[in-house]
Amino acid sequence: MAKLILTQEVSGLGTAGDVVEVKNGYARNYLLPRGFATVWTKGGEKQVESLQAARAARAAANLEDAQAQAEKLQSGTVRIERTAGAEGRLFGAVQAADVAEAIEAAGLGTVSKRDITLPSHIKTVGNHQAQVRLHEDVVAVVELQVVAAKGSKK
Known part of the structure; x- marks a missing residue:
């Protein structure tokens, strides 16, 4: 199993900033070559936290716009x-x-x-x-x- 950080939304898997574990072939042949994910590292974990905080702030504002x-x-x-x-x-x-x-x-x-x-x-x-x-x-x-x-x- 490969541990990855998603860089953008992947249907059925998660959104940008999520840490996911997927099979090695799926990571190597699909997610990584297309730029949908990067390999998980401890430094990357800090980036994930900042991405999730920024996403939460945008989501609150976007929710009102989406409802309208x-x-x-x-x-x-x-x-x-x-x-x-x-x-x-x-x-x-x-x-x-x-x-x-x-x-x-x-x-x-x-x-x-x-x-x-x-x-x-x-x-x-x-x-x-x-x-x-x-x-x-x-x-x-x-x-x-x-x-x-x-x-x-x-």
Whole structure:
């Protein structure tokens, strides 16, 4: 087992500054080469404490902002236009990046595509939902209205 300090959030493992123990292969082949973690040392432990203190201070301020943005996202419907066939099936699927662009175009703020979770592949015209993680403790449910673009066969 390898003891590492995460330098950024890794889904299912932890956030920046967390000390984790993972299998050697996972550390050597994935986390370390991509810069997601560094090897744990006693000097690094002091850095971890300072990172966690700074993160706690930012988290308190960001929580209020995230709650305000969540209310804004949940208050409206985001419209996405896609080319569709006669039965309402889309040519391709709506991706998280498409949802992020539509949220920004609707004037509801900027959201990273990495923070958006689609419950299933959206391949039909209609109303759908997506979850947006704005903070560790704040998840907003966004209503999506997928419509056929003008010139579609529907």
